[in-house]
Amino acid sequence: MRDADFFRRWMAATAAAVEQEADRLTELDSPIGDADHGVNMLRGFTAVREVLDAEGPGTPGAVLRLAGRTLISTVGGASGPLYGTLLRRTGKELGEAAEVSDDALREALYAGVGAVAQLGGSAPGDKTMLDALVPGVAALSTSYRAAGDAAQDGAQATVPMLARKGRARYLGERSIGHQDPGATSAALLLGALAEVAG
Numbered sequence: 001m002r003d004a005d006f007f008r009r010w011m012a013a014t015a016a017a018v019e020q021e022a023d024r025l026t027e028l029d030s031p032i033g034d035a036d037h038g039v040n041m042l043r044g045f046t047a048v049r050e051v052l053d054a055e056g057p058g059t060p061g062a063v064l065r066l067a068g069r070t071l072i073s074t075v076g077g078a079s080g081p082l083y084g085t086l087l088r089r090t091g092k093e094l095g096e097a098a099e100v101s102d103d104a105l106r107e108a109l110y111a112g113v114g115a116v117a118q119l120g121g122s123a124p125g126d127k128t129m130l131d132a133l134v135p136g137v138a139a140l141s142t143s144y145r146a147a148g149d150a151a152q153d154g155a156q157a158t159v160p161m162l163a164r165k166g167r168a169r170y171l172g173e174r175s176i177g178h179q180d181p182g183a184t185s186a187a188l189l190l191g192a193l194a195e196v197a198g
């Protein structure tokens with residue numbers, strides 16, 4: 001079973017990974033975006049780490065809902081509402097339980113990813129964060145490590161894709177040949193989960 005502390009460690013590990021990869025995320029957002037994805041993610045997850053330390057929510061669901069609200073209120077770019085929705089919806093599914101099973105977390109994340117698709121009007125193949133989130137969450141039925149790896153493979157698989165959503169879609173064919181920044185950060189999120197679940 002996973003308690004609130006596990007979820008706080010997941011968010012802290014994500015913040016650390018984002019801090020380490022922020023420059024790369026912004027670099028990836030340069031040719032097919034507006035070069036702010038690393039800055040956006042760093043601002044958002046730094047705020048998440050601070051608010052979780054300050055408020056110390058006591059249940060898994062409350063940790064994720066607070067993290068999601070914080071991303072929505074601190075990140076100006078498209079990724080803020082999208083990641084915020086992912087965490088808020090996942091947290092809502094986890095309810096008020098003090099501890100949750102790995103099966104419950106998998107189901108909740110599945111619902112969270114569905115909420116991202118709904119908000120974004122996007123699907124796998126559109127060259128977005130969903131190209132890492134969908135295979136990543138699907139692989140949770142194997143293991144946390146498999147989920148992290150599948151998300152990373154999913155992010156790499158966005159390179160040959162034509163962008164159909166987000167700023168990159170304005171580039172049309174010129175979006176081909178670049179890795180999607182949001183898929184790359186989604187792989188950090190699921191990689192951090194694998195790390196803390198280790």
Ligand code: ADP
Binds near residue numbers: 036040076119
């Ligand atoms: P912005 O595009 O507003 O500058 P960011 O640079 O922080 O925001 O985030 C860009 C990422 O957001 C993209 O790489 C993509 O993965 C994701 N994204 C953008 N639009 C959508 C959408 N409609 N559905 C899913 N993901 C999206």
Ligand code: MG
Binds near residue numbers: 029
């Ligand atoms: Mg951007």
